[in-house]
Amino acid sequence: MTTFIQSGVRYGYAPLMLLGINGFGIALTASGANKLWLLVLLVVAIALSFAAERVLPYESTWNESLEDSGRDTAHVFVNETLILASVAAIPALAALLPGDGIWPAALPFAVQVLIAVLFADLGITLTHYASHKIGVLWRFHAVHHSVKRFYGLNGLMKHPLHQTIEMTAGVTPLLLLGIPVSVASSLSLAVAVQLLLQHSNADYRIGPLKHVLALNEGHRFHHLKWAGIGDVNFGLFTLLWDHLLRTHSYDPARRFSSDDLGMAAKPDYPVAYLAQLAEPFTAHGGCQFSTADAPAAAAHARSADPSRSGSGTQTMA
Numbered sequence: 001m002t003t004f005i006q007s008g009v010r011y012g013y014a015p016l017m018l019l020g021i022n023g024f025g026i027a028l029t030a031s032g033a034n035k036l037w038l039l040v041l042l043v044v045a046i047a048l049s050f051a052a053e054r055v056l057p058y059e060s061t062w063n064e065s066l067e068d069s070g071r072d073t074a075h076v077f078v079n080e081t082l083i084l085a086s087v088a089a090i091p092a093l094a095a096l097l098p099g100d101g102i103w104p105a106a107l108p109f110a111v112q113v114l115i116a117v118l119f120a121d122l123g124i125t126l127t128h129y130a131s132h133k134i135g136v137l138w139r140f141h142a143v144h145h146s147v148k149r150f151y152g153l154n155g156l157m158k159h160p161l162h163q164t165i166e167m168t169a170g171v172t173p174l175l176l177l178g179i180p181v182s183v184a185s186s187l188s189l190a191v192a193v194q195l196l197l198q199h200s201n202a203d204y205r206i207g208p209l210k211h212v213l214a215l216n217e218g219h220r221f222h223h224l225k226w227a228g229i230g231d232v233n234f235g236l237f238t239l240l241w242d243h244l245l246r247t248h249s250y251d252p253a254r255r256f257s258s259d260d261l262g263m264a265a266k267p268d269y270p271v272a273y274l275a276q277l278a279e280p281f282t283a284h285g286g287c288q289f290s291t292a293d294a295p296a297a298a299a300h301a302r303s304a305d306p307s308r309s310g311s312g313t314q315t316m317a
Helices: 002-030 036-055 069-088 090-095 109-131 135-141 152-156 160-177 181-198 207-211 216-222 240-245 273-281 291-304
Strands: none
Touching: 002 036, 002 109, 002 181, 036 152, 036 181, 069 090, 069 152, 069 160, 069 181, 069 273, 090 181, 109 135, 109 160, 109 181, 109 240, 135 160, 135 273, 152 181, 160 181, 181 216, 207 216
């Protein structure tokens, strides 16, 4: 029975979340149901995430708290509230924009949500990429890279200012197109589900789609702690833009542990929630990559993915 359940998680968990939870949310929204039902679905998704991680963990020690559970819960609450607030503000924001937009409202509702996902994926991916290259953005993004274990709630473990910047980049083009609130509501659920899957400790499989969808098998490489080496697999929903940016990386032989995660240049990054909110504003809130670290970074790059030369020339950890 245990093996049967584990096989169900290995091959069924991702489709259940991507198609089941999101599909149910799309159906509810399209039918005009109260938006609070999407919150119920989010709670169900979080519960499924924790259950899958315990039934079939990639790394069993990552299911154990490092005195970070309360902090991560606070990040999730604050950042999910920001996402919901941005959806609620869409009518007011749309009223400030010229014209009525050109949103393809005649298309099936599910297709409209897919369009919103693809547009948001581009804006958020490019902002994520920039956050590894521009010092002031990295200061805030570093909060997310301070994690020492990889599990579902890590997805929304972000500084709220950086969360706001990412969502603004993802949603602004949609606002200009005239996205309806109902579509934006389904998009907000899809973002939360994606972040749970992308950082999941569940050892699920999606086959060749791991090179297309931005899920946990590929995203672990993004959290490698060495400067420049984690500058890969930036996508939120897909890896399409990573293929175009030549930042896609994957090595099926690579295994990860807590020793590979975090920031090598700043191993003592604050752990407490309020301290993490304050850290970007301090004099020591950034992380510079010294050129002296380049040989070590290159060696780690080759061990992480032999197909990458790992020059170690990037400036942010």
